[in-house]
Amino acid sequence: MLAFWSQLHPLVQGLIKGLAVIAVIFPLAGASSLAERKVSAWMQGRPGPNRAMVPWIAWIPFLSTFLRRLGLFHLLADGGKLLFKEEPVPGHVNRLYFVLAPVIAMMPAFTTVTVVPFGAYLDGAGRTVPLALASVDVGLLAVFAVSSLGVYSVILAGWASNSKYPFLGGVRASAQLISYELSLTLAVIPVFLWVNAPGTAGTLSLARVVEFQSQPGFWGGLWFVFVMPVSAFVFLVSLFAETNRQPFDMPESEADLVGGFHTEFGAFKWSLFFVAEYSHMLIGSGVFILLFLGGWNPLPWVSLADLVGAAHHLTGAAWVVHPAVVGVISIVIFLAKVIAMIFFFMWVRWTLPRFRYDQVMKLGWQKLLPLAIANLIVYALAIAVLQKPV
Amino acid sequence: MATEFSYPDSAAKAGPELETEKLSLSMGPSHPSTHGVLRLQLELDGEVVTKCEPIIGYLHRGDEKIAENMTYNQFVPYTDRLDYIAPLANNMAYAIAVEKLAKLEVPARCQAIRVLTAELARISSHLLGLGAFGIDTGAWTVFMYTFTEREKLYRLFEELTGARFTTSYSRIGGVARDIPEGWLGRVNAFCDQFLPILEEILSLLTRNKIFMDRTVGIGVISKEDAIAYGLTGPNLRGSGVGLDLRKDRPYSGYEQYEFDVPVGTTGDSYDRYLVRGEEMRQSVRIIRQVIARFPDGLWYAGDAKRIFAPPKDKVLTSMEELIQNFMLVTEGPLMPAGEVYFEAENPKGVLGFYVVSKGGGVPWRLKIRAPSFCNLSILPKLCVGAMVSDVVAILGSLDFVMGECDR
Numbered sequence: 001m002l003a004f005w006s007q008l009h010p011l012v013q014g015l016i017k018g019l020a021v022i023a024v025i026f027p028l029a030g031a032s033s034l035a036e037r038k039v040s041a042w043m044q045g046r047p048g049p050n051r052a053m054v055p056w057i058a059w060i061p062f063l064s065t066f067l068r069r070l071g072l073f074h075l076l077a078d079g080g081k082l083l084f085k086e087e088p089v090p091g092h093v094n095r096l097y098f099v100l101a102p103v104i105a106m107m108p109a110f111t112t113v114t115v116v117p118f119g120a121y122l123d124g125a126g127r128t129v130p131l132a133l134a135s136v137d138v139g140l141l142a143v144f145a146v147s148s149l150g151v152y153s154v155i156l157a158g159w160a161s162n163s164k165y166p167f168l169g170g171v172r173a174s175a176q177l178i179s180y181e182l183s184l185t186l187a188v189i190p191v192f193l194w195v196n197a198p199g200t201a202g203t204l205s206l207a208r209v210v211e212f213q214s215q216p217g218f219w220g221g222l223w224f225v226f227v228m229p230v231s232a233f234v235f236l237v238s239l240f241a242e243t244n245r246q247p248f249d250m251p252e253s254e255a256d257l258v259g260g261f262h263t264e265f266g267a268f269k270w271s272l273f274f275v276a277e278y279s280h281m282l283i284g285s286g287v288f289i290l291l292f293l294g295g296w297n298p299l300p301w302v303s304l305a306d307l308v309g310a311a312h313h314l315t316g317a318a319w320v321v322h323p324a325v326v327g328v329i330s331i332v333i334f335l336a337k338v339i340a341m342i343f344f345f346m347w348v349r350w351t352l353p354r355f356r357y358d359q360v361m362k363l364g365w366q367k368l369l370p371l372a373i374a375n376l377i378v379y380a381l382a383i384a385v386l387q388k389p390v
Numbered sequence: 391m392a393t394e395f396s397y398p399d400s401a402a403k404a405g406p407e408l409e410t411e412k413l414s415l416s417m418g419p420s421h422p423s424t425h426g427v428l429r430l431q432l433e434l435d436g437e438v439v440t441k442c443e444p445i446i447g448y449l450h451r452g453d454e455k456i457a458e459n460m461t462y463n464q465f466v467p468y469t470d471r472l473d474y475i476a477p478l479a480n481n482m483a484y485a486i487a488v489e490k491l492a493k494l495e496v497p498a499r500c501q502a503i504r505v506l507t508a509e510l511a512r513i514s515s516h517l518l519g520l521g522a523f524g525i526d527t528g529a530w531t532v533f534m535y536t537f538t539e540r541e542k543l544y545r546l547f548e549e550l551t552g553a554r555f556t557t558s559y560s561r562i563g564g565v566a567r568d569i570p571e572g573w574l575g576r577v578n579a580f581c582d583q584f585l586p587i588l589e590e591i592l593s594l595l596t597r598n599k600i601f602m603d604r605t606v607g608i609g610v611i612s613k614e615d616a617i618a619y620g621l622t623g624p625n626l627r628g629s630g631v632g633l634d635l636r637k638d639r640p641y642s643g644y645e646q647y648e649f650d651v652p653v654g655t656t657g658d659s660y661d662r663y664l665v666r667g668e669e670m671r672q673s674v675r676i677i678r679q680v681i682a683r684f685p686d687g688l689w690y691a692g693d694a695k696r697i698f699a700p701p702k703d704k705v706l707t708s709m710e711e712l713i714q715n716f717m718l719v720t721e722g723p724l725m726p727a728g729e730v731y732f733e734a735e736n737p738k739g740v741l742g743f744y745v746v747s748k749g750g751g752v753p754w755r756l757k758i759r760a761p762s763f764c765n766l767s768i769l770p771k772l773c774v775g776a777m778v779s780d781v782v783a784i785l786g787s788l789d790f791v792m793g794e795c796d797r
């Protein structure tokens with residue numbers, strides 16, 4: 001299987017990987033939007049979406065009622081509706097950029113997925129090999145570089161709409177995204193200072209951070225959220241701002257800007273923005289988990305290798321350590337953490353009110369950025385003093 | 391981006407150097423935060439409002455003129471559509487105004503029913519105001535919580551009046567029907583379960599840092615301004631003026647009940663929010679007192695035979711009542727000539743009815759003093775210097791209804 005894969009032309013490999021990304025992220029983002037509706041309903045004491053049904057499944061007695069209540073088929077209904085709806089393009093827009101904006105929104109969202117490792121397997125020698133579509137050594141830098149391009153789509157959408165509410169939304173978005181990018185980046189520098197001890201080969205690879213969090217010993221197995229809580233906090237808050245989630249959803253704050261930058265968009269173009277937003281959330285949660293929550297390690301001080309080893313020891317079955325099984329286990333653990341993070345995003349969204357635009361900027365520049373800088377200095381000094389041997 | 395609207399003052403101010411172009415923004419009439427069909431023509435400098443001009447009338451139906459063409463009782467359904475969030479309170483205010491014209495006293499039971507329904511309507515109205523304020527500041531869940539409670543109130547209203555929303559409950563000289571069996575117990579049960587939920591809803595916002603950032607010091611109305619612009623209701627009391635007609639000029643037996651009138655200190659959006667929260671607690675207090683000493687007797691003025699329709703079973707069996715009913719339906723309740731002005735403390739503020747009669751069953755002129763209309767008059771002053779998001783918070787805190795404002 002692996003041999004067959006590696007003999008394929010690199011171009012074909014890339015194409016298959018790209019399709020895999022779309023095939024995974026699109027349904028995941030769709031599922032997130034359904035989850036958003038269900039979670040909000042749950043918090044607000046409503047039943048939530050519970051109507052859509054597919055004819056053939058409706059004939060199964062009890063399962064159909066359960067699935068209907070779960071609202072599972074709203075996923076299909078929503079997608080189908082958005083696909084087949086009329087595509088309105090208002091007369092006053094700049095047509096080229098108007099159509100281009102959702103496309104540009106999708107590109108960084110999908111591109112960043114490729115460099116985020118999402119699981120691992122153990123090779124013959126017992127070493128953990130990370131699973132990623134493209135294992136780039138610059139890892140995090142690539143994520144930041146590409147995902148920050150997402151702001152262009154918002155600006156473009158706001159500008160091309162040639163209408164006042166989207167324009168204000170676009171202006172807010174660009175200022176907000178640029179401001180919080182600084183804190184986001186500064187928050188992760190301590191992590192990499194810690195990981196890259198002097199004398200070792202420096203790397204920005206996300207997989208290396210996870211590997212670092214799965215070492216034996218008290219300090220080795222400790223997740224970074226415990227080692228540097230301030231970094232984790234600043235990163236998380238910036239993540240909320242970067243993904244335009246409440247309480248930072250300035251660009252589309254529906255109370256004053258109607259729909260913000262996507263006011264003039266409808267049907268599938270609008271849903272592309274939606275998918276892009278959820279993709280950013282998924283990727284952001286993924287990066288947060290890799291950096292601070294131990295990636296695919298099930299618990300602090302219990303690494304994936306420990307878990308698999310224990311399972312192998314208990315059952316004695318050889319298939320437990322098969323790379324494919326370990327890979328699936330690691331992906332399940334990672335996805336479970338991502339889903340928990342997504343739930344956290346939704347929890348916050350449906351609980352908190354929204355900031356005002358200038359308050360968001362004040363928070364970013366006057367509170368988070370100094371905090372991130374102070375945090376960086378403290379950790380840099382601490383690491384230098386400790387001369388931490390690895 | 392070119393501006394379609396140009397304002398003379400911005401054109402005059404435009405100097406040759408470094409004068410930024412102002413953006414005119416039309417907020418409404420269909421905008422999620424203008425609560426109906428209010429339209430604000432804003433002039434923005436960046437995100438800061440430099441000028442605000444409310445444009446009203448999108449919901450004008452000519453209610454006052456309509457009143458001149460129908461009998462007094464026929465106009466009751468139109469009062470539902472004034473402040474359609476609290477129709478029971480409007481019904482009551484209108485009925486009392488006309489009864490005052492007829493110099494008619496309604497029995498104690500009728501007064502108690504009216505007070506009870508008006509206070510339930512106040513809770514319903516403030517719940518919606520609170521929930522909508524929540525949405526305006528981005529707290530959606532608060533809205534859903536308050537709506538669950540309003541749904542329970544609507545069930546009670548439906549049981550009492552037959553309608554959930556537009557109740558048309560009052561008649562001149564009484565109410566449409568007596569309270570159903572066991573209804574008071576259910577109202578009491580509602581109050582019992584409502585208070586803890588109200589605390590929960592308020593606790594979502596009251597000490598919430600983001601909510602306070604959005605509302606404290608935003609849309610400050612000074613005491614003098616509040617009086618000068620004719621603000622009433624929670625908006626006036628939020629500014630620290632303790633005017634409450636239920637206390638100052640009691641009607642319908644409000645003097646028997648003990649309740650406090652909450653007043654704010656600074657007059658900002660946050661104070662108005664707090665006043666509404668406390669008023670709901672006080673309403674529950676009043677409702678409990680009404681239920682505790684609910685009077686027996688007739689629920690309509692039985693002696694006013696030319697004003698209140700006789701019972702239906704009598705109409706079908708007795709000649710005198712049949713004629714009485716016929717006269718009432720065709721001519722309307724007979725009123726003496728004269729004029730009267732009555733105002734009641736409604737959830738949104740002071741709702742006044744000025745009725746001029748030249749005798750007969752139809753008013754010669756009916757003028758409605760709508761609290762939302764007066765409350766909105768301060769907007770041009772209030773919004774200047776605020777940011778676009780603040781305008782939304784201010785609108786939410788003023789808690790207006792366009793059905794009443796435009797009439």
